Amino acid sequence: MIVAERKPLEAIVEMLDGQRKVLAVGCGTCVAVCFAGGKKEVEMLASSLRMATGINGEPLQVDETSEQRQCEVEYIETLDESIKEYDAIVSLGCGVGVQYLAERFPEKRIIPALDTKFMGGPTEAGVWEERCQGCGSCMLGSTGGVCPISRCAKQLMNGPCGGSKNGHCEIDEDIPCAWQLIWESMDKLGRIEELMEISSPKDWSTSRDGGLRRVVRDDLRLPEVEDS
Amino acid sequence: MTQTPEFEPQIVAFCCLHCAYAAADLAGGSRCGYPSSIKIVAVPCTGRVDSLHLVKALEDGADGVMVAGCLPGRCHFQTGNLYANQRVEHVRALLEEIGLEAGRVRMVNVSAGMGVQFAERAKEMAESIIALGPNPLRARRAGSPPREIAMEETN
Numbered sequence: 001m002i003v004a005e006r007k008p009l010e011a012i013v014e015m016l017d018g019q020r021k022v023l024a025v026g027c028g029t030c031v032a033v034c035f036a037g038g039k040k041e042v043e044m045l046a047s048s049l050r051m052a053t054g055i056n057g058e059p060l061q062v063d064e065t066s067e068q069r070q071c072e073v074e075y076i077e078t079l080d081e082s083i084k085e086y087d088a089i090v091s092l093g094c095g096v097g098v099q100y101l102a103e104r105f106p107e108k109r110i111i112p113a114l115d116t117k118f119m120g121g122p123t124e125a126g127v128w129e130e131r132c133q134g135c136g137s138c139m140l141g142s143t144g145g146v147c148p149i150s151r152c153a154k155q156l157m158n159g160p161c162g163g164s165k166n167g168h169c170e171i172d173e174d175i176p177c178a179w180q181l182i183w184e185s186m187d188k189l190g191r192i193e194e195l196m197e198i199s200s201p202k203d204w205s206t207s208r209d210g211g212l213r214r215v216v217r218d219d220l221r222l223p224e225v226e227d228s
Numbered sequence: 229m230t231q232t233p234e235f236e237p238q239i240v241a242f243c244c245l246h247c248a249y250a251a252a253d254l255a256g257g258s259r260c261g262y263p264s265s266i267k268i269v270a271v272p273c274t275g276r277v278d279s280l281h282l283v284k285a286l287e288d289g290a291d292g293v294m295v296a297g298c299l300p301g302r303c304h305f306q307t308g309n310l311y312a313n314q315r316v317e318h319v320r321a322l323l324e325e326i327g328l329e330a331g332r333v334r335m336v337n338v339s340a341g342m343g344v345q346f347a348e349r350a351k352e353m354a355e356s357i358i359a360l361g362p363n364p365l366r367a368r369r370a371g372s373p374p375r376e377i378a379m380e381e382t383n
């Protein structure tokens with residue numbers, strides 16, 4: 001899932017300066033399950049904003065709604081009519097959701113209420129951890145299911161650096177060394193020998209370095225109909 | 229020097245049926261008074277109390293919110309009071325962000341047999357809220373009808 005976290009309330013209030021009536025829009029997918037932008041978080045933020053602005057002045061009118069997914073036009077187009085009465089939209093979606101709302105409603109100011117952190121999952125109740133950087137060329141099949149791109153600070157391809165100490169990374173002793181995990185996983189699988197082969201440099205053109213990325217599935221595209 | 233007359237605070241107290249609610253009952257039965265400003269809401273366990281309940285009570289004008297649960301380690305559902313305490317701390321931090329005093333929300337722990345202690349905690353809560361003064365949002369809400377809250381909102 002995409003993991004996000006609410007911005008400091010002060011930062012959101014600052015971005016709302018000059019607005020009178022706004023709609024807080026949640027998202028029922030990734031940010032809902034990491035408790036950052038679901039229905040309940042929309043209610044909590046809306047209440048907080050009304051209170052924060054109401055203490056010293058006229059409270060901001062903050063109405064609440066939530067869509068199943070902000071990152072698909074088919075879901076957010078249901079706001080087409082109701083959005084007209086608002087000065088601005090406060091999005092509790094990830095960065096993708098915020099941009100889809102901005103594209104759909106170009107005449108409205110969009111305020112992002114969350115900071116999108118990473119792709120990951122919960123490791124225990126209340127804790128989420130990064131697992132994927134979307135490098136575009138997954139190598140988990142050869143690393144025992146442990147990602148050296150997202151879990152190694154140096155994104156090393158051929159074993160740990162000299163900073164691996166007692167199975168932990170030198171940048172933080174709470175962070176396990178990814179290559180230690182890879183070694184242990186491959187050992188359990190009886191595949192240690194494969195790690196002795198030197199990996200060639202990774203092709204980063206499939207990652208962010210290639211600019212805006214796009215996935216195209218021709219079989220799913222709408223067929224072109226020729227005029228008769 | 230004129231003294232500002234004391235206001236009577238409105239304090240919502242979410243009380244666990246297994247302990248604090250019974251303690252409040254015992255306090256009353258023992259003729260052990262506590263401030264009438266404490267408005268008790270019975271809950272099956274303080275673990276049922278959501279952060280939203282606390283925030284919305286304040287948004288709707290309560291001057292303070294008290295969550296009264298079982299003694300640590302004595303929760304009827306094992307850990308409900310511990311969850312409640314974490315939520316209270318979360319909301320206290322949020323209140324500071326909002327610009328309200330964290331002291332408007334407080335967690336207390338009593339057993340069903342601690343009627344006297346419940347009354348003491350309730351008095352302390354009322355005194356501290358009187359010292360903080362009225363919820364500034366309450367004054368703004370004066371005259372406006374109470375907001376309708378659907379329970380499913382917080383489920």
